[in-house]
Amino acid sequence: MDAHNTGGTEAERRERALAALAEKPDGIVESIAATAEVTPAEILEILPKGSAVIAPKESFLDIWNELATWGIVLFLVHTEDVVAEIDGSLPIGSESHGWFNIHGDSPIGGHIKKDNCASITFVDRAFHGRRSCSIWFMNQKGGAMFKIFVHRDEARELEADQLAKFEALRDRYAAL
Template identity: 35%
Template structure:
């Protein structure tokens, strides 16, 4: 059987529209194992220690799409990510009505990927947070307007996150 990196690149070449989560299922590997082998033109990987910094930056972007996928179900919130603060071992999202609320266990974030990979045939940018087992905890996608156009200032801000690779 070919090395996993070769399998990933072959699958990407054969089915470029396939989502990383679906690619990982197809190859029977944790999503992080797959993502960390995608070409650097599509993915920038970061250690989980950058999670709070990223969340704080994203809270100033305006409307984004936050996705949690569990057992085949997909939950989406299209709203600005609220500011948060550390308390009782969590990063607590202080959302207003209509915003996401929750308590994020930041020390459970082992890795992060910044994905610049088309989704359903459209240009897309996602920040994906992974646990130590390589599973996806949640994703934040750059937002779109009513016509489906990416918010250009968010694309710029997303690309600026790549600088964290060198911190």
């Protein structure tokens, strides 16, 4: 959902968001946002208490470097046209020429415009009936630049060690 296609007063936007979320509480956030004509960030803001914990953009490097120690994660980029899901470990990055560059022995690599990150949101909610835990790097337009999900095991359960790390990292920012 492009933030430029949204409209109405803050109260109207919130009402639309609440109605769309109530209709599909465990659905895809971007789809719920599109239905309500709001941004994904506005949907995350109205999730039940504790379901979305926001960290400041200044925490980008600290959070990234922590995530780089987690092993295999699911790196997801969701645009209007494609949802790209990549299993891999996050490489340690470096900054150069306005980009955060990630390269290493992983299928996850490329360049991130780190300065476009407005906040980082820890999301813990049901998704199609199952608990899902992810970290959303949000842009200034209210959309996710990319998301990093706690990996699932062969039984499709959240990996216990990563889940514990997710909860500890989230709780560190919830306490701020």
